[in-house]
Amino acid sequence: MSNFETLTYELDGAVAIITLNRPESRNSLNRTLRREFVEAMRKADFDTDVRVIMLAGNGKGFCAGADLQEMLPPPEDPGFVTSLINSEYTPMLQSITKNTKPVISVVQGAAAGIGGALAMACDLMIMAEDSFLYSAFGAIGLVPDGGTHKLLQNALGNKKAYEMIAFSQRLPAADCERWGLANRVVPAESLLSEAKAWAQQLAEQAPYTLTFSKKLIQESQTSTFDQIMDRESQCQDICFQSDDFREGGAAFFEKRKPQFKGR
Numbered sequence: 001m002s003n004f005e006t007l008t009y010e011l012d013g014a015v016a017i018i019t020l021n022r023p024e025s026r027n028s029l030n031r032t033l034r035r036e037f038v039e040a041m042r043k044a045d046f047d048t049d050v051r052v053i054m055l056a057g058n059g060k061g062f063c064a065g066a067d068l069q070e071m072l073p074p075p076e077d078p079g080f081v082t083s084l085i086n087s088e089y090t091p092m093l094q095s096i097t098k099n100t101k102p103v104i105s106v107v108q109g110a111a112a113g114i115g116g117a118l119a120m121a122c123d124l125m126i127m128a129e130d131s132f133l134y135s136a137f138g139a140i141g142l143v144p145d146g147g148t149h150k151l152l153q154n155a156l157g158n159k160k161a162y163e164m165i166a167f168s169q170r171l172p173a174a175d176c177e178r179w180g181l182a183n184r185v186v187p188a189e190s191l192l193s194e195a196k197a198w199a200q201q202l203a204e205q206a207p208y209t210l211t212f213s214k215k216l217i218q219e220s221q222t223s224t225f226d227q228i229m230d231r232e233s234q235c236q237d238i239c240f241q242s243d244d245f246r247e248g249g250a251a252f253f254e255k256r257k258p259q260f261k262g263r
Helices: 031-046 080-097 114-121 148-156 158-166 173-179 188-203 207-220 225-240 243-254
Strands: 007-012 015-020 052-057 103-107 110-112 124-128 132-134 170-172 184-186
Touching (some): 007 031, 007 188, 031 052, 052 188, 103 114, 103 188, 110 114, 114 132, 124 188, 148 158, 170 173, 173 184, 184 188
Parallel strands (some): 015 052, 103 124, 110 132, 124 184
Antiparallel strands (some): 007 015, 132 170
16 A cells, blocks of 8 residues: 555555554654655656545544654754754645645544645645634744645635634634635545545546646736736647647537546
């Protein structure tokens, strides 16, 4: 299934399923898991047979955030935390956002701290009815990291994001769906099966569409309307010349399901 110590990696057709596997610590992120997470994401990205990535957690919770049991230098060591975040945590988030494949987070229980950032950084999110995002940083005198400020501000707006951070609030699954942080909320007992079915449906879509639109949506946050229209035209030219466009057109007129190949 996988050769990883702190996560599992398996293939279900064209879907790579990466499961955080430290249930005894609610899948908190120790150094080994931080390293293996990036390795697993890159493995899925480079595998031409993979079209979709599912990110899940084993046990009662998706991810409790950083492993607070790890030995860290004393607070008097300035710059250590900045270096640690930039060298070990930032690459985790970037392995999602810069991945050419769409990533679906599958959230049960708590997605807390930077575990919430991992869930929100994914392109799509499905949550169990009793799950929640938890911005726990303020409760221990810290600020959210992993891009959490940006991720919450994009979905909730300045005031609601600040309230959630300031009061270390939980955001239940139903509210996540209402605010656009989650796509679907399902019963806990059927979370994994529904996530797998949804991932398989996504894997049947046109790979160029999935890759280019992921990038364009990200770019639209810092680009003007005219700039995005120009980038869309460039991507459209590539798609127009692809075999998949010819297959899609033929399938449309023949009233059948297209078989996209990603070329």
